[in-house]
Amino acid sequence: MSLHTEYPFTLPKGYVDDDGTLHRKGVMRLACARDEIEPLRDPRVKENDAYANVIVLARVITELGTMSRLTPKVIEGLFASDYRYLQDFYRVINFGDPSVLEDLEPGSPFPEEAVTVD
Template identity: 80%
Template sequence: MSLHTEYPFTLPKGYVDEEGTLHRAGVMRLACARDEIEPLRDPRVKENESYGTVIVLARVITELGTLPRVNTSVVERMFAGDFAYLQDFYRVINFGDPSVLEELEPGAPFPQASLEAG
């Protein structure tokens, strides 16, 4: 049995970059402890605790469309629905049962039970 560490996703709406290109398909890797610890040192998190989620997502999203890199500026400019989707996706692959991903349509909302698992 091998450990699956990267998971593809499709944003419900998609991220629109500065040139107007829509990016929906991406990949998120499993988080390590450092991904959750490092943001606590960031002054933006000390000012607003919720910003930690932005930093964590920017660290674990390894691909998004044709963007060369995903950083906090990209995550900040995502539509609220896509941001919520990525938070749920993060919880499912890191703390829940990733097998539920196989049953979902790309960009579909997650079943509540899969978010409560783990």
Template identity: 60%
Template structure:
């Protein structure tokens, strides 16, 4: 079973040094990846923030970055965030259940 999937962002993450990071790897999500964000105070204040935390948990590589943190996800261009949300739903086969239980925003 394939559990890791390569992707390439449309624009890429621009780091503080001016480097652009476009290629990455996302792993399949586990139940805990969607449960843990519900405990986060940022999600309690703004439920849409769950997608930021979930993506930072399942992205195991983005360019040359050592770690993909919520701050990295926050710094993405809107088109890249949209791309990653769709990619997440696609690899986890969540297209038909999106409205029922998955906090990743549409």
């Protein structure tokens, strides 16, 4: 059995960059403790706790379309439905709730053991 650390996704609407290019397909990696701890030091999080989610997503999304480095600004520019989708997707791959996996990525090859928490 191997541990899956990266998971493909497709945004419902997609991110439109400054050049007008639509980015829908991406990859999210599993989060490590540092991904959730580091944002707590950010002054934007001290003003608004919810901003930690923006920073965490920017850290764990390894690619979105042709973009290989995402910033919090990119996450801020997502449509609300895509942002919500990514939050749900993050919870599924990191905390193992396979009951919502088919709703998020129908037909995707997610091995059951990759999302099961013991």
